[in-house]
Amino acid sequence: MNSSSGAHAAEPGSGPAGAPPGAEPGPAVEIRDLHVRRGRTTVFDGIDVEIPRGAIVGLLGPSGCGKTTLMRAIVGAQKLRSGTVRVFGETAGSRPLRRVVAYGTQGAAVYGDLTVRQNVRYFGALVGASRAAAERLIERVGLGEQAEQLVASLSGGQVTRVSLAVALVGEPRLLVLDEPTVGLDPVIRADLWDLFAGLARQGITMLVSSHVMDEALHCDRLLLMRDGRIVADTTPDRLLAETGARDPEAAFLALVAPERAAGGRPAQDPPADRAEAGR
């Protein structure tokens, strides 16, 4: 993963009615009629998405379908053509959300020439976290024994854990992780998903992208994307039951089969679940 924490200076008490963002009921993320262009590419041409709180939500779809762009919109790093993106009721990227939302980008965003402890303390200091909090997080992500090791000398899975500790140091309520398990072996991936599940049980909303469809089975909710559209907003059980497929990859292919047959465009009469999901 390699995360940069979107968690910077806190703005306590700046949410609706004086409560911090995330303390009020309602979805974690609400996206309405979102249009985004990147360069000459129209990535989103009017999508609507809602992400519930406290769940692990998988954002799954093939490379280039728009996962990173959607995450960038949610953390406030993406220029929008039109539409709204609200996180815990606040405009994405706005000041009250700075410590509430953390973003683990693709690509390295921790310092290889610092130790694990130095990285977590450094990013912690930026958000006013104590050294004790940094130590707790190093233990939480299972890197107690590597705390004094340079990040450059860690394995890929361990670097991902450092990034996760850095992303968590501001105590976010929404953690957005862009392909955190890419390139990792199955055992390490399973360990990381266990860690994500533990964070979700603590009440942190987790939005995790992957282009490996089987990772769907680790999620509470699924947003399946293709070509800048949400082709299903579902759960792993419903996805398998409704498509009759044996695994998530086959289910995804079953979902997009009608439009593939129609030459890559949405089919004229999509199944009810796709029509609903693609609103």
Ligand SMILES: Nc1ncnc2c1ncn2[C@@H]1O[C@H](COP(=O)(O)OP(=O)(O)OP(=O)(O)O)[C@@H](O)[C@H]1O
């Ligand atoms: N800076 C840019 N300029 C032009 N087009 C871009 C730019 N960044 C992304 N795109 C295009 O936007 C589309 C969505 O890209 P995005 O990175 O969101 O996809 P993704 O699903 O995250 O892919 P991956 O799984 O490979 O990371 C792609 O067609 C991509 O080529």
